Amino acid sequence: MAVDYPEPVRALIAQLKRLPGIGPKSAERIAIWLMQRGADVTGPFSEALEKAGAEVRECGVCGFFSTELSGCAICDGPGRDHALLCVVEQPTDILPLERSGAFRGHYHSLRGKISPLENVGPEDLRIGELIDRVRREHFAEVILALGADVEGEATANYLVEVLGEFDGVRVTRLAHGIPVGGGLENADELTLFRALEGRVGLR
């Protein structure tokens, strides 16, 4: 029988291999790196993992990450515009929008998008919660910040329909166009089509 790493090292490699973007080779390299540094490094790492896993939950309102039992740093944050709601697919979409500085309203993560191929229907998403919020919180505008792929568009179309019952609530979507800093040569035809359609007058 060939010698292998001691069992605790193999168990650690197995855990590392599960992480997204970490293959078997990387998992082994990282485990060995950790073993060569020992408990001074694995201890704090292990604690950070346990603490984050135990303390971080999904905000019941917007779906962002929170350490509070109810609410979160965004829902309860100061200076928020209560007239605006931005709907995103994933909680991870929230921080990039927040960092853009262009939006100071509230967010709502759907936790996915409608995808018949992956058996994800409207009932699997946080759409019921969205409708409850729109009914209760009287937003003036709901911005759909969904992906520009087929599933994102299908989700947007569905939301436009179900939000149609709320008179006086404007429903908008993000602009499509050329990414800032990107040349025309990198844009696909559909992006160019949308960029032309949405052209903006300069004078």
Add this chain to the structure above:
Amino acid sequence: MAVDYPEPVRALIAQLKRLPGIGPKSAERIAIWLMQRGADVTGPFSEALEKAGAEVRECGVCGFFSTELSGCAICDGPGRDHALLCVVEQPTDILPLERSGAFRGHYHSLRGKISPLENVGPEDLRIGELIDRVRREHFAEVILALGADVEGEATANYLVEVLGEFDGVRVTRLAHGIPVGGGLENADELTLFRALEGRVGLR
């Protein structure tokens, strides 16, 4: 002040960023993946890390990873050839050699190589331990399985010198040549030079 992830998530991202080959983007992606799965995944991962960090140490004899207080699965393994010692730079070099199936002797990890540029001299490596072992364990042959780079060669030259005092101990190094499965077009000139020098008669 812009909103950021809750503190436990940021602490976890900081730990992940320290790992080799994990950049800030990957660290964030992995942390979010873990947060979306929660304690069912972070718990076992955290435990595996803590256990490995606490239980795995360096074998005092060969330098491989071990969970024993003294010795390891290789030094104390059955069916080992006590006449052969294979010297490697790192404990991670041991398993690839072991998996080759070509060697069933003992190993000795130096924990590095002589590198004046990085201020690593012979006294920083496990060379004293190597000399003690060769004196005590009466190996017939010491195989230097070191890297074929400048530092590996310098280390090999140094070891040939210090092992010179032991009459009757053969000192050898791994063959240099074309990697199996590799075409000539990928081999550099020095490798081809060594491959020619070390050519093997076929009939």
